Amino acid sequence: MTLRKGDKVRTGVTAILPHPGNAYRSRVPAALHVGNGFGKFIGTTQINELGELESPILLTCTLCVWKAADAMVEWMLAQPDMQEVRSLNVVVGETNDGRLNDIRARPITAAAVRTALESAKSGPVQEGSVGAGTGTTAFGWKAGIGTSSRKLPDSLGGFTVGVLVQANFGGVLQVAGAPVGRELDRYAFQNAVAARENTRGLADDRGDGSIIIVIATDAPLSDRNLQRLASRGMMGLGRTGSSASNGSGDYILAFSTAESVRRQFDAARLQTTELANEQMSAVFQASVDAVEESIYNALFMATTETGNGQTVEAIPLDQVRKVLKEHGVEVPVR
Template sequence: MTQFSGRSTRLVAVGLAVVAASAPLAAQQRARAIGLAPGVFAPGPNNAITDVAGVRVGHETVTLGDSVRTGVTAIIPHGGDLYRDRVPAALHVGNGFGKLLGVTQLRELGELETPVLLTCTLCIWQAGDALAQYMLAKPENANVRSINPVVGETNDGQLNATRARPGIAAAVNRALANADSGRVAEGSVGAGHGTVMFGWKGGIGTSSRKLPASLGGYTVGVIVQGNYGGVLQMAGVPVGQLLGRYAFQRDVERAAGTPPGAGGFGDAGAEQGDGSCMIVIATDAPVLSRNLERMGARAVMGLARTGSSASNGSGDYVIAFSTSPRVRRSPDATLSTNDELGNEAMSALFQAVTEATEEALYDALLMATPVSTRAGRVNPLPRDSVRVLLQARGIRAPR
């Protein structure tokens, strides 16, 4: 198996950077199409969070003029009355540099009573108000006097005029109306329209895992909004270093006395790996908030496998929920009786979360398309170069 080190690493990186700069962009491909299939468990039929029965996802991409590049992504846990048939939920914070609406009640009660929205940093309050209006407008909620919308965000300000915030309420309503099961659009769509990962275009990614019947047969699905940095690695291959674009690059090269690379970042925050990642987990396993929070912690392990170290300026949040009818909750219940999995049954779910998160993040990168604004243009990861690097390590597309 080919190894890269020292001067050969530098030559490979320079050569691939030249190829990437001169060649047309390869077509979008999901991770599995180039041999990236993390872990041991098989994906569901769509390899998406929607493989968890009842879960729907909707996007609305907002493009206005030469400066607004943002959007909304909606995750709906089930098709029933979300306010009265609540799903248990939990939050895990990898690094808390961010703004997550509705978090205190989610943690206090361990449940969701609305869909989950993802959007841009300064859009969360408008998105939250629109989600509250959406829920309160339902006839069955005519007497509801309080609602707790949950909205996550990442800062897409490198490409998006994030202070403008036009049309967000309308985008929320369209994303909710568009939500569907089945295949999920990925890349530069919805809340991933203006995001950046490792200096390349980021976006939305999703993946799932189906446990064998002997382990319960449960499904775990993950969707991510990738907008973070670090030192990109894919299946252990140091892709970011080999392509000459990684966090702390200027300082590392200066210390080594080597000429500066061509793949640097545009600002000090990006140079240090700053950015954020929202991760949403769904499962049909009967799991309550305590063990859902433990599942959320394992998603951060999948995030780390891609090369993130959760920098100071990175907001890394995980929301996990269970759709199982065996653990649903009514707001009027005075006695809760649940048939939940025990701790000893959780390990396979932890493994599934870690695998699906890693793959979803690869998909966010590989499915992204170029986005341009008056602030500049961010191109996707050069897929052909990545394919060459993976093949050199024996990682190939399935025949």
Template structure:
């Protein structure tokens, strides 16, 4: 369903009026909620970067478009841009790992075949993947120097936000995707019920977008690993090994386990400035699932669990000159990969917890029935 400029303006004005009347916006609510570090918890042993975000990896940008309107539109777009140059010209090496393939990740086979990414990575809802591809194509084809481009591998991931969003309305447009890419910035990343995480649910609580990073000591290379997640899956929520989901009475197999649904999905995007080629980037993506497991994920039959890792290091970029013939490129050795594995597991775990903690309670109307998904109880996490 396309939206005219007038309709978009009407939605924006209505949202502004409602926000003024209530004295707060959804983003204000997220800002008031803490991250896991704000609660005195620091998953793992490594230190985060200054922003504790995927944008701690130099050059990486994130843009988000949040769509909230009426009683039932709760969705959006999140775009991750690996570097500020020409991505199609200077492709980045990448690796893909799939823990459970119940998903619709566009561009996956070419990542696995060629080991590279040539577009921004876009996240949205399941029925908007096609619109996501359209938006990535629109943005890529209009870039200077791309007048003769005839093939583009758009990378678009998804989770199903139909529990809080009228997903069949398909309100995401190609223009929304272009806007997310064009407004992407370095710096702090908004977390919680924003962008592609506006309507997601995790462990029965409000999920969303979360991010975190780890900086290795200079003796281990000094590299940064950043992670961004779109959380929308189930299981038994665990924080620092404590079964918080059991304590709060929400978990997979409850009352057989009380019909709590474990299916869902998660998209994990990993960025690093370590000079890794696609093989070791796939290994890095594999280890992101260690962080997912620590949160109590069920890895259920109906869950699409994907991790994409890319390197921004200039020494490994797939430039036209390097693609034209034999080239010498940097390659971090296998024997020194383990600290990076620790970093990605820790950052993934923390990003997921932040996606839950920063998300606020969200209401909607689905199939004519009111729905409320509560935010994770902060006091229960403190206990």
């Protein structure tokens, strides 16, 4: 759900439903890895305590996480078979889009959250300046929502790993190892290194910001192996040039959609069939690659945005292609 209102509001809500059914009654195993904990991610302590997800996942702007959580509680309680529920662990993540968005207005409403939840569907996902990525930036350029996936060959299990990111962080951009940020003269600390007056704002110059990474897989994983999978997300993030700066909230939430590890909330005993530890390496590799590519897509699919009295340019794709070619990298740029 994308919210553009007047000259100041540039934000939105992105909803991820773990499966089409009731997320509270049919729970999926889940785990969270914190790369750098400068953030306000609601519902995560219970995830790591119990190893399961019992709600959809919402992403929005920093000062709206509590409003979004309250709205999702109302929405979930109104769903069928929820009349006796007296406790809910809703999950809401955020990044700070206050550069392009009047974040102090806290513009996200319950209606916006309902729209996001009820319009979520399977299939291709809009990327760039949409939903929770409407007002976000990365590496000094406009960013947003990015996605990617990898499907393992049958010889490695045939599993799919999908990733969605809300990119809003800094660093020194690399694309497939090519020093794009340096070549395009836009990177963290450049003003301090050059001993010149800051021209792009202190936050950008320090490389601060945040990213929420959501990894979903149909591989039947325990919450313990999902914790291991989530930790690999930092490797994909690092490939792009992030250093997880002091003011960055870097969170990776991983869950499995496999029926064989699904947990019914009222079951006295659980019998699951899960992937062995020795079969995890290919899933790890797929997640690292997909996280890296999803961040590139968040940048490459974004468009120049003006809001809250500022303009953030989209990364110039023709110049990116030129840098890649000069460094011997042949990577298709959409």
